[in-house]
Amino acid sequence: MSRRKVGILISGRGSNMSALIEAAKAPDYPAEIVGVLSNRAAAPGLRTAAAQGIATASLAQSKFPTREMFEDTMTQVLESWEVEIVCLAGFMRILGADFVNHWRGRMINIHPSLLPDYRGLHTHERVLADGRTEHGCTVHFVTPGLDEGPAILQARVPVLPGDTPDSLAARVLVEEHRIYPEALRLLASGKVAL
Numbered sequence: 001m002s003r004r005k006v007g008i009l010i011s012g013r014g015s016n017m018s019a020l021i022e023a024a025k026a027p028d029y030p031a032e033i034v035g036v037l038s039n040r041a042a043a044p045g046l047r048t049a050a051a052q053g054i055a056t057a058s059l060a061q062s063k064f065p066t067r068e069m070f071e072d073t074m075t076q077v078l079e080s081w082e083v084e085i086v087c088l089a090g091f092m093r094i095l096g097a098d099f100v101n102h103w104r105g106r107m108i109n110i111h112p113s114l115l116p117d118y119r120g121l122h123t124h125e126r127v128l129a130d131g132r133t134e135h136g137c138t139v140h141f142v143t144p145g146l147d148e149g150p151a152i153l154q155a156r157v158p159v160l161p162g163d164t165p166d167s168l169a170a171r172v173l174v175e176e177h178r179i180y181p182e183a184l185r186l187l188a189s190g191k192v193a194l
């Protein structure tokens, strides 16, 4: 079986990255994780990936004169790893149209809400403030509009009495770790396309 080569973009702890790395250890998984790229050198996920023998790199956007030059360099690093599919996993930068279009149909993201509801940041706080009874997460294709691309998979969780942003985030995160590897499996095996 030929496995699709995947690069993961992170900014922080990388728990979704770890879920993808674990899933890709299964012999019948249709993708392999070939590299992890962070925009923050201090991202804990970089050490986690390196400890598993995965190639890592970090690039600070502030070191580049323009966002386009930063993003072109990210593409060069990913392509030096022969990446075919990009997974955003807590990558906390808005990406420009050139980068997004370069990876169109080949780049997916995990977002902690039931899109199209609650695009953007602080989703758990906003769900609680609105008194919603249901929340969840979405894996979607990345398109130029923020958190706007078509969904591949979603998972729902209840909002429970007494929930805090942290308790709700933890319940959603369990589902993120379940559906992200499943969505990547669908894309890498050609069962979904943009």
Ligand code: GRF
Pocket: 010, 012, 013, 014, 015, 016, 017, 089, 090, 091, 110, 111, 112, 137, 176
């Ligand atoms: C997750 O909640 C993900 O949905 C969001 O950023 C967070 C990243 O967490 N995009 P982690 O770095 O994967 O642990």
